[in-house]
Amino acid sequence: MGDKVLAVERGYGEFKGGWEFPGGKIEQGETPEVAIKREIDEELGIKIEIERRLGRIEHDYPSFHLSMDCFLARPLGDPTYREAEDHRFLRVDEFDSVNFLPADRKVLPLIASALREGA
Numbered sequence: 001m002g003d004k005v006l007a008v009e010r011g012y013g014e015f016k017g018g019w020e021f022p023g024g025k026i027e028q029g030e031t032p033e034v035a036i037k038r039e040i041d042e043e044l045g046i047k048i049e050i051e052r053r054l055g056r057i058e059h060d061y062p063s064f065h066l067s068m069d070c071f072l073a074r075p076l077g078d079p080t081y082r083e084a085e086d087h088r089f090l091r092v093d094e095f096d097s098v099n100f101l102p103a104d105r106k107v108l109p110l111i112a113s114a115l116r117e118g119a
Helices: 032-044 092-097 108-117
Strands: 005-010 047-060 065-076 084-090
Touching: 032 047, 032 065, 047 108, 065 108, 084 092, 092 108
Parallel strands: none
Antiparallel strands: 005 084, 047 065
16 A cells, blocks of 8 residues: 555536545445455456455534545556546645545545555
């Protein structure tokens, strides 16, 4: 993983143009770990190796509540950006260079801490 993490710009939906970390909804019967692997494969066309769980973020958007399990993962291949408008690999000091969605902003300190610890 090094000292950078992947952020993507949403290419669709209510939050189009906002930046987020890849992932998505847990389907019935899935664990968070299975869900993130499936979502990354769907969104980026790659397999991942989960390095560690960072925690869970809770956020209330106007129309729904989001409960998001967060992981650091290593890509096993080169991603293809199927649903993103843009993407960037960011160092902690570059997090302010994109407009992260509110829930994803809550993940930033968890990522910064993990990167300082060396994941």
